[in-house]
Amino acid sequence: MTGDRLLPRAYAFAMLVFLAVPLALCVLFSFTTSNSAAFPIPAFGFDWYARVAGNPQFQAAAWTTAEITVGCGAAATLVGLVTALGLDRLERRAAVAVLLVLCLPLMLPPLVLGLSLLTFFNMIGLKLGVAATILGHLLFTLPIVASVLYARLATMDGSAVEAARDLGASPLRAFATVTLPAIGPSLVGCMLIAMALSLDDFVIAFFVTGSNTLSTLIWGMMRTTLNPSINVVGSIIIAVSVAITALGLNVTRYRG
């Protein structure tokens, strides 16, 4: 390896270490049998996992999180699909303009978004909870789902749908037998990515859920306790996020 290639590689490696080590430590300490998340680790075991699993607060938060994640995945996919289908009928420039507007929430700091949502939901009298959180999460998952699906539809051969119509299919039938199979993988992939994004959110959940999700649960725990149960919950979130994202990227065949 020559010198001019060594430097960028070393830099990239250092970055990876910098990003991955905290995650690795979080997971590592979740398996400790000690009372504190610190070295030395006397022994490895599932002691803390067992304790967290038995904790009713954790169970409630896990259930809420599951509802929000699945709800957000389904809602983002459905609304995103309808949006993308509509955009596909517009001229390209108009479609891109609408997508840009949809993407505006992505550019706001989540804190501002969360606060605005709380104010708005209070104003219109929407009760805080799972439904409100799903709506909030739609703000930043919908633009991503709509963009991906629009890109997929735009590259699709429009004459395949027309051919189906020509061969006797109603518009709905043509959609079900030609469009849906073509965009199916993207659809599943989008749903999983939306779920992963929803699962990772803390700020909006903090403002509008009203009860605990896994993220807000960790935050609460960190203020009162400092033991490896935090690492356990964190590890669970990491594992589920990574699993969903990996599955999502694999299904959409996304390669960078």
Add this chain to the structure above:
Amino acid sequence: MPAEVPLLKLDGLTKRYGDHVAVAPTSLSIQPRDFFAILGPSGCGKTTLLRMIGGFVQPSGGTVQIGGADVTRLGPERRPTGMVFQNYGLFQHMTVRQNIAYGLKLRREPKARMDAAVDEMMALVHLDHLAERAAPELSGGQRQRVALARALILKPKVLLLDEPLAALDLKLRKTMHRELRALHQAIGGTFILVSHDQSEVMTLANRVAVMEHGAVVQEGSPRDIYMRPANVFVSGFIGEANTLRGSRRDGRIELAGGASLAHAGRDGAVSVVLRPEQLELEPIEPARVSLEAEVTDLIFLGPFTHLHCTLANGDALLVHVESRHVAAAHRPGARIRLGWKADDQLVLDAS
């Protein structure tokens, strides 16, 4: 024309997009078993016209009748037309067999009958050995055949072909020309082809409509249109043509390139259209119209030689002659005389 009832009748069919007229009111009659071609440069509205016949574009005015029934307001799924799309529109997640069977499946045809029909159709377009091949794995020519078979299996009254061969290379295109001709004869169907390729149209069609700027400017057999083009645009679009500018006064035309000929008609600007093969070198017969030109280039093509010439006023002139008539004196830079029979020339009054 035989006094048959037209299979397809367009009456004042029009498409406007805002102020833009994509297709000006067009009326055409197409007889059963016609291989009808709509020929024109890109953007002339030919595809829009075809898509209105297929039901993919809602016309702004006029009607489409097929077999006497008005189908103007019907969607493509309710018209007895089949379409072969320019980029084929194959169902990428299906095999060749599934693609071809799609229409019959929608009609809930019994499985045994459906399989037999698909087998027969695949044999007709030489795809029998590829039945289980997935659509994305097919070559251009194979895709083309699947698209044809998929449309033809429903026995449409009219098969619409939207530049179906444009994406194929020249050799494959020629093979497909022969196959399309054979197919048309074998099934006795009525085909409408949209194309910008005049040689394709000459090869395939028995009737041609030439379109320019959204309007049909001439309709007839390929021979009629080649021999008697209605205007300078048509003459230049079908085959090669030399257009000599000139003006007529008191029954004589003075060509800007330096010839004079008797021709009765209204005074004013005219164009004299000559096919390259109608010109001859060093005319001996005094009856010929002739003018002087300078050879600028000479291209030997075996049986024929193409001479590129320039007239006194700078106009270019293309001449196709049999190579045996070309002498050593006909080299670039040489001044030669070119002549033609007055019967061959086509004089068009400037519009």
